[in-house]
Amino acid sequence: MTKVLIAGFAGAMGQQAVALVKSLPGFELSAVVGHHLTDLDPTSYGLENSTTVYADREQVETGAADIWLDFTVPAAVFENVSYALRHGMAPVVGTTGLSDEQVEELQQLAKQNGLGGLIAPNFGMSAVLLMKFAKEAAAYFPEVEIIEMHHEDKKDAPSGTALATAKLISENRPAHETAPDSTESLPGARGGDYQGIKLHAVRLPGYVAHEQVLFGGSGEALTIRQDSFDRSSFMSGVKVGLEKVGTLTELVVGLENIL
Structure with a gap:
């Protein structure tokens, strides 16, 4: 089973991603991150007991997931992806707001850690x-x-x-x-x-x-x-990203480049 962590799971896109991962054969929703949560019981959010809930990215241990799926906010995405790469998780990023300089820095970090990943300005x-x-x-x-x-x-x-x-x-x-x-x-x-x-x-x-x-x-x-017209339309692209990120050897920008 490929373990997936969703950062920003409580948001509108995050909830769509939760439903997608739970429906995909071969994938397991191993963890979620929600900023400053006080209730860490997964059942409070309709999740399985096997899913670990984190209130902060710094709490996420190495090995918590194979893929870091990010639907957070522009102010957090750079640090989130940096953290994922440093802890052995391949990022699939739907959060926008990264500058060209930040993307280049993340691509270097991915190379240093021997990981591939995907940054998609749009999954539709x-x-x-x-x-x-x-x-x-x-x-x-x-x-x-x-x-x-x-x-x-x-x-x-x-x-x-x-x-x-x-x-x-x-x-x-x-x-x-x-x-x-x-x-x-x-x-x-x-x-x-x-x-x-x-x-x-x-x-x-x-x-x-x-x-x-x-x-x-x-x-x-x-x-x-x-x-x-509906956020569910983005999930076909997210599915492609999740299925193909394990084959990537670099941090790719744009869903069109892995189709």
């Missing part, structure tokens, strides 16, 4: 395909903006998916003349900027996770959009 297949199609379209439409829309509780902006989309687009769009900066009568009205690509973040109740990539050309436009 529609989002992965959107990023793939947007990268392809950028070769023909270099003028582009991104709008992402999420629930009001999402902590980071722009989303990891939107930022990953911008990075992929920037790799493939040809050199072009950038339109002159417009005057913002209200600062921030034109959104954030990644290598000339404007990103706009919306946070409203009623939304889950949505993204539009808008390409503009002479006399025409192209819009690519994906919508995640």
